[in-house]
Amino acid sequence: MITKQNVREIFDSAETTFNSCWDILANIKENEHITHDDIISFQPNLAKELFQIDKLYHELSQERNYYIGRKNNLSTDWFENRLKKISVYQKGLKGLLSTGLMLGDSFAWIFYAKNRDHLSKHYQQGLNIHFPPGIGGIGELEFISKIPIINNHIVIYHELTSFLRLGDVSLINMEDFSLTAIGELKSSTEDGETVNISFTAIAGGKDKYEILENDLNNFNKQIPLSENRQKRKMPHKVKQRLERQVNKIGKSLNEEIDIQKEETVESKDLIEKVSILCKEVLKDRYSNKEIDQGLLLFGFKNQKRSLFSKFLNPVSKNYLKIMDNYADEVLSIMKKDSSHNYLFLYEPFKPDEYFLEPGMIPLFHWPLDIELIRALIFKNINLISTYNPVNLIEKLKEKGFDINEDSNSKYGFYITKKLDNNRFAKIEGFFHLLRLIGAHFFSEDSILEMLLVFDNRNEEKFKDKDGSYAVDLYITQNFGDPP
Secondary structure, eight states, X not given: OOOHHHHHHHHHHHHHXXXXXXXXXXXXXXXXXXXXXXXXXXXXXXXXXHHHHHHHHHHHHHHHHHHHHTGGGSOHHHHHHHHHHHHHHHHHHHHHHHHHHHHHHHHHHHHHGGGGGGHHHHHTSOOOOSOOOHHHHHHXXXXXXXXXXXXXXXXXXXXXXXXXXXXXXXXXXXXXXXXXXXXXXXXXXXXXXXXXXXXXXXXXXXXXXXXXXXXXXXXXXXXXXXXXXXXXXXOHHHHHHHHHHHHHHHHHHHSOOOOOOOOOOOOOSHHHHHHHHHHHXXXXXXXXXXXXXXXXXEEEEOOOOSHHHHHTSOHHHHHHHHHGGGHHHHHTTSOXXXXXXXXXXXXXXXXXXXXXXXXXXXXXXXXXXXXXHHHHHTTSEEEEEEEOTHHHHHHHHHTTXXXXXXXXXXXXXXXXXXXXXXXXXXXXTHHHHHHHHHTTOXXXXXXXXXXHHHHHHHHHXXXXXXXXXXXXXXXXXXXXXXX
């Protein structure tokens, strides 16, 4: 039986490693002295910690399944209490894993920021925050520990991020931070003690291939051939799976990226307002502000010190109870005499649901004070936002859009616009746009401007065409001058 002490030991070890990783990141952001060892040790140290967290998570799953199989032989109260405790442990460990991924995203983004156009293919793959089971995970851990750099390329381990999902590693050219190749790792063992790792790299184009080939040849010359090192035959099923994955990666690297970067919408105010609120929270333990039209942001200082105490308690539910005391503030963002009042609740940076959403930038790279970023990542500050899109909806109505009530839909309405020739346009993913406001602090006006620019351009573009068309709106978050 896994005890509370077992879980605490994992949390305490992770917290030590996370603090070390944070120090490296903070030094990078603050332009402090960084050593070669700092850079190459970041990923192996983080990977080893997340591997242990994930291992305990799976052991708890096995324990839960064991009790479920023996349910008829166990006391009902004991059975229910034990499964409830296991669920609390696993939710806490999932939050701990996600905190590690926030650090991993922060590190990987330093090297991947110039390669954002390639990320759309990664997001087509499902998110899995857990390590490969068995020998596969051990092999990947050994690879990134032993080979963090291949000549002029740094190896970025995908398992430490939430946004790199295609392949296992990326090779980033350290001269210009361009993506040279994506690699697949396959591991096997014959004696249960030695891990055989196959590394297949897929380059994007002839020029990248030549760079990669030269680096790999030079790298191989630097590795002494041990007595036990020999070429081993890959199992047939593993080979077939590798071929499928390599083909998928090759296709993604060589496809032309058709993203039209035609419009830039600037929004300058909300991040500064978030910063002001967070500083007030650190000083006064609590604050709330309407930081934009209809967007009410609550901040709470977490009095608990260790990650173990922060994650092993359902703090979000406690905060929701606290918010019951602020009904007047919530009512202040409601618009009288309007039939389009809706309330959407968001918890930005919620650890057990974290992943870097498409087009967004990791929190670490936001223009906030470094200590505020740390407080948000390590949950010293918890944010909850309540957003009422009534003003946005009414402005869209003024521009010719229709609000269609639909009791069968998840959110109760959808938005369309009548076009010529008895056609109409429907905004799909509208509630993702609302999330950009409530969780990523885009201004309401910037979302409105994006929709209107997009609407005007495409209404003209498709006015003489028949049939149905889907037009994707690819939104990227940037700070500072447009790229």
